[in-house]
């Protein structure tokens with residue numbers, strides 16, 4: 001059974017901000033701010049996690065809510081929101097089958113969260129759910145990673161990387177990842193080991209696997225079209241540039257005409 005992105009609990013949730021918040025400072029948050037800034041109605045972030053994107057947007061006065069399948073990530077988001085005197089509306093739900101019984105003017109799916117649905121059928125259900133939650137004229141932005149140097153992912157155990165970060169209590173979290181790309185199914189498998197260390201002593205260890213779908217421009221375009229979206233455009237990175245082969249991200253922009 002493919003579990004996709006169902007890994008965000010325990011050590012992975014606890015260390016998420018320490019690893020990833022550095023990326024939220026610049027272009028990414030500004031990109032979503034520009035997209036949502038002129039919209040009136042509420043917006044929705046899919047897979048909002050700890051609020052790395054959602055909290056700076058709320059702080060900038062943007063009316064945005066979030067859903068996430070991990071209660072632990074949402075709890076961290078709520079705790080940080082309280083410290084910033086913010087009160088976000090957060091929903092514990094799965095993107096492939098949620099129903100919030102309201103409409104949004106825009107939906108954003110940042111940080112490669114959409115590819116965490118490994119199966120095409122589930123990805124299609126998610127797009128239908130996004131479509132059903134957008135008002136007429138509503139727009140969506142989806143951030144999708146691109147895979148480079150396929151040779152590096154040729155075999156299980158390929159492309160071994162190790163990164164470390166320090167938590168607030170000075171403990172160290174070390175993450176060792178290896179990736180393997182299944183060409184037949186267009187799936188990237190990552191074997192991930194999280195280790196919690198204090199003064200060199202191993203306190204906790206967690207090993208898990210993440211599966212992510214790798215999309216071509218044509219495939220994501222067709223999937224959005226069959227879910228009912230129109231005006232579909234695929235850009236490179238966070239600059240609304242025409243997609244080029246060196247871009248690490250595909251940013252997909254589409255709208256709803258009901």
Ligand SMILES: C[S@@+](CC[C@H](N)C(=O)[O-])C[C@H]1O[C@@H](n2cnc3c(N)ncnc32)[C@H](O)[C@@H]1O
Nearest residue numbers: 005008047048049052068069070073094095111
């Ligand atoms: C890479 S993190 C991104 C978090 C946040 N958007 C950010 O940019 O920091 C992916 C998030 O998506 C959530 N997620 C994974 N699969 C999901 C699903 N099927 N439905 C809803 N959320 C999901 C995870 O719990 C996690 O919080």
